[in-house]
Amino acid sequence: MKEIEKILKKNIAILQKQESDEYQYIPKPARMMPSVENIREIIEIIKSIVFPGFFGETEICDGAQEYHLGMNMEKLYKCLNMQINTALCFSGKQEEHRESENLTLAFIDTLPEIKRMLATDIKAVCDGDPAATGYDEVIYCYPAIQAILNYRVAHELLLADIPLLPRIISELAHSATGIDIHPGASIGEYFSIDHGTGVVIGETCVIGNHVRLYQGVTLGARSLATNEEGVVQRYPRHPILEDNVIVYSNSTILGRITIGHDTIIGGNIWQVYGVPPFSRIVQKKAVASSFIDGLGI
Numbered sequence: 089m090k091e092i093e094k095i096l097k098k099n100i101a102i103l104q105k106q107e108s109d110e111y112q113y114i115p116k117p118a119r120m121m122p123s124v125e126n127i128r129e130i131i132e133i134i135k136s137i138v139f140p141g142f143f144g145e146t147e148i149c150d151g152a153q154e155y156h157l158g159m160n161m162e163k164l165y166k167c168l169n170m171q172i173n174t175a176l177c178f179s180g181k182q183e184e185h186r187e188s189e190n191l192t193l194a195f196i197d198t199l200p201e202i203k204r205m206l207a208t209d210i211k212a213v214c215d216g217d218p219a220a221t222g223y224d225e226v227i228y229c230y231p232a233i234q235a236i237l238n239y240r241v242a243h244e245l246l247l248a249d250i251p252l253l254p255r256i257i258s259e260l261a262h263s264a265t266g267i268d269i270h271p272g273a274s275i276g277e278y279f280s281i282d283h284g285t286g287v288v289i290g291e292t293c294v295i296g297n298h299v300r301l302y303q304g305v306t307l308g309a310r311s312l313a314t315n316e317e318g319v320v321q322r323y324p325r326h327p328i329l330e331d332n333v334i335v336y337s338n339s340t341i342l343g344r345i346t347i348g349h350d351t352i353i354g355g356n357i358w359q360v361y362g363v364p365p366f367s368r369i370v371q372k373k374a375v376a377s378s379f380i381d382g383l384g385i
Contacts, residue, residue: 152362290326
């Protein structure tokens with residue numbers, strides 16, 4: 089037992105130190121930290137507000153929708169207010185509690201627009217997928233809608249300069265769907281992602297209306313600029329996709345380039361130069377060869 093106690097105490101003493109070169113990058117814990125579980129609950133509440141009857145209380149009687157929305161809105165206010173206040177404390181901002189209340193109410197004011205934008209996304213997803221049996225199936229089953237909902241919520245919180253929560257919300261969707269949309273990206277109406285696994289949309293992307301992405305698409309940065317101290321600089325470094333652009337599976341578009349409206353980017357393309365509107369970017373045709381009885385192999 090003495091040997092066990094000795095080893096435990098030795099490693100406790102080492103682990104609690106912050107002086108080493110490596111440990112200096114791990115900050116001391118804040119007094120208050122946002123709760124990932126509570127933020128996940130907030131997203132579920134928002135889903136029940138914008139998609140009543142699909143999530144949360146699934147049986148809503150005629151005439152009871154106002155009660156249902158009111159109950160969930162009050163729950164959202166309390167939960168989100170607490171997490172915003174905690175995030176402000178975590179970030180070192182010493183705003184009064186009143187600030188978190190104002191930020192919470194300002195976000196609630198964006199819910200009708202979030203719902204309107206999601207309605208356009210649902211239509212775009214459904215219209216572009218012959219396998220979809222209807223809007224209800226898209227809302228309830230399609231991972232793209234989950235990822236886009238989280239993005240649209242996180243984006244509004246980021247615009248309000250609320251720390252940490254937007255990234256937690258986007259990473260919850262990333263973990264659940266494999267779709268990674270940074271909350272800083274700007275995405276227009278009627279946005280759709282088909283299948284979606286492996287899609288990456290960077291922080292400074294600008295995406296227009298009626299844009300469709302397929303699985304494995306990356307909208308990323310070519311390189312990272314640093315200052316004299318070697319610190320990575322923040323600047324617009326991701327692509328701009330204008331209206332009515334389609335990007336097929338496993339294509340990579342890098343850098344602050346513009347893909348003109350009504351352009352189609354074929355599958356497995358590496359694109360680092362902008363293209364004008366109505367472009368068609370595809371691979372060269374594969375060479376087909378026929379062999380008989382193994383000859384030529």
